[in-house]
Amino acid sequence: MGSSVVVVVAERKRLRQLNTELSQLTPPPQRLVAIGQGETDIAEIADLNPALARRLRQRRMATWLIPFGFFAGLTFTFITDLDTFAFAGSIGSHLIGGLLGLGSGWMGSFAAAASVSSDVDDRVRALRNRLEEGNWLLLVEMPSGVEIPWTRLQEGRPKAVVRLNDN
Template sequence: MGSSVVVVIAERKRLLQLKDQLGELSPAPQRLVAVGKGETPIAEVEELNPALTRKLRQRSMATWLIPFGFFAGLTFTFITDLDTFAFAGELGSHLIGGLLGLGSGWMGSFAAAASVSSEADDRVRALRNRLEEGNWLLLVEMPNGFEMPWTRLQEAKPKAVVRLNDN
């Protein structure tokens, strides 16, 4: 993923003009997504949807927390020699401990994903407020190694230009 900015524009006509102008550039932006009334809903744009970002972060964390939890639970039952699940026998007791650890890892992935907030969250909140005020947003993502067309963006007289990332 290259560098990304969101341009806040007051008029839809100017938004569409800028989108067309940027699409004709060489090299063209990797992504051009217009957001606002009559355009792409903000909920469908990953960079502007904290809930979707959190969900993806939770899935990513679960891929290593769940197996870690299973082995931690299994190891704990071997180390402590507790007979908490004696009804299941020796092997069953260890397996139940591993499954409980697995569940703990799964729950931990939700807690960990929800507790992490990025710097971008505040910027996204400000952009959502601009959208609610009746403005339009244009997400512009340039390929790696190519400069953002700052002059072209400024010619559109945007209300704001917000950097999401610089890679």
């Protein structure tokens, strides 16, 4: 992921003009998304939708926390040699312990994903407000190692340019 900025423009004509100019750059932007009325919905962009970003983060965390929880629960029942689930037999008791660990890993993925607050949230809130005021947004992400075309962006006379990240 490279550097990302969001350009706020007041007119759709200017949005399209800037979009066309930036798409013709060499090297071209990695991502160029027009957002606003008649364009892409802001809810579809993970960078500008904290709820969607949290959901994606939870899914990524679940892919390793769920199996880890299962094996941790299984190992715990073997190590402690407790007969908490004696009704299920020897193998069943260990399997239930693993399933309980699996459930703990799944719940942990939600807790861990929700506990991470993004430093971008305030900037995203301001961008959402600009969008509600009737402006359009243009998300520009350049490849790693390529500088944002600041002069080209300023030629489009934006109302604001908000930096999302700088990698």
